[in-house]
């Protein structure tokens with residue numbers, strides 16, 4: 479079957495009734511454009527929302543239940559979400575069918591909380607598509623070769639969506655989230671962050687690997703193998719990031735694209751400055767070496783610089799790098 483598009487909706491895009499209404503409008507438009515749609519959903523909302531992953535995890539203590547049971551309770555959020563969305567679609571006259579990861583044919587390795595997808599049996603989703611249904615797949619989960627429920631690691635619904643895109647020969651995967659794409663830094667840290675319009679797979683992978691959690695790195699790898707165009711977007715704006723093999727965002731030596739942050743432990747965070755041939759950026763290097771920013775450890779690589787700092791110094795430091803070397807760089 480041609481013209482397949484996979485749409486993934488993250489927990490933050492499914493939160494309210496109005497979000498879910500906007501999702502139905504997106505699906506409707508994509509169908510009108512002639513696409514056969516496969517949906518992948520995450521658990522609704524974030525900590526505090528009834529069936530969000532972190533809310534479910536608050537009901538248990540890791541040492542009281544096994545990893546197997548942790549995977550089972552965590553998987554419930556996505557299952558509930560898939561049924562909520564399919565019921566909305568059916569109520570509006572679409573034909574939709576919710577599937578758990580196992581029902582969608584996703585077989586994984588045996589690590590309960592951090593499994594890898596080994597294969598996807600296409601038959602169930604394919605039959606639904608042939609019959610005019612919109613499959614709504616619960617993301618983040620699969621079934622191990624031993625028959626247990628497994629998780630694809632935190633943020634893993636992106637992996638479900640990219641793997642399904644590859645197996646079904648989709649040319650495009652749209653990931654809906656609460657930010658208008660991959661940005662020059664986390665907009666929750668700095669509101670002057672701007673959306674990066676175009677990235678190639680390698681640039682996106684570097685950002686994802688160093689804490690830019692908009693997309694799971696494993697999802698980029700699945701997409702890259704089949705050259706699938708990824709769009710990262712939000713329901714609320716027309717801005718987006720387009721990730722492809724080649725980018726229009728060719729970087730001059732010494733330039734920076736993104737500053738990411740990643741928690742190391744309770745007290746420390748790692749800041750990563752990502753760019754091209756950063757050894758050519760003498761201003762940046764001397765800024766780091768000669769300004770007192772509370773840096774505890776520093777590593778230079780050709781395409782990134784990693785700094786470890788106490789948590790309280792991170793915001794200021796991100797602000798300085800962003801202002802001096804991205805906004806005015």
Ligand SMILES: Nc1ncnc2c1ncn2[C@@H]1O[C@H](COP(=O)(O)OP(=O)(O)O)[C@@H](O)[C@H]1O
Pocket residue numbers: 487488489490491520633654655656657659660661662663664665666689690691692693736738
């Ligand atoms: N460079 C970045 N660009 C955009 N967002 C970022 C970046 N780094 C971190 N983020 C954070 O990633 C969040 C989106 O990822 P996530 O919470 O996993 O969403 P979803 O539920 O849609 O999967 C944003 O709310 C933002 O705070």
Ligand SMILES: N[C@@H](CC(=O)OP(=O)(O)O)C(=O)O
Pocket residue numbers: 487488489490520521531532555617618631632633634635636
């Ligand atoms: N709900 C899971 C899986 C996931 O991918 O979620 P989201 O797409 O909302 O980041 C998690 O919180 O890890």
